Amino acid sequence: MADRSSIVNGPLRLERLTILWNAVEAVVAVGAGRLAGSIALVGFGLDSVIETVAANFGYEIVERGSDEWVYPATVIHHESA
Secondary structure, three states: OHHHHHHHHHHHHHHHHHHHHHHHHHHHHHHHHHHHHHHHHHHHHHHHHHHHHHHHHHHHHHHHHHHHOOOOOOOOOOOOO
8 A cells, every 4th residue: 555645745746736826827817907907807816816825725734634634523413302
């Protein structure tokens, strides 16, 4: 069986690429939107900022291992009358 590091190297590389792509996309879109006076383009850039934050969170989950990020589920029991 493969060790954890060999299994997660691919997803980590993909997350790093996603973070880089979204960061560049955000800077270019916000800058171009401001120059053009386009609120839609600025909004697209801000969406890319949100995607960058989400990708960074995903990167942290994969890098640290899912055991640290798993929370116990709350189970609500319903008793019929």
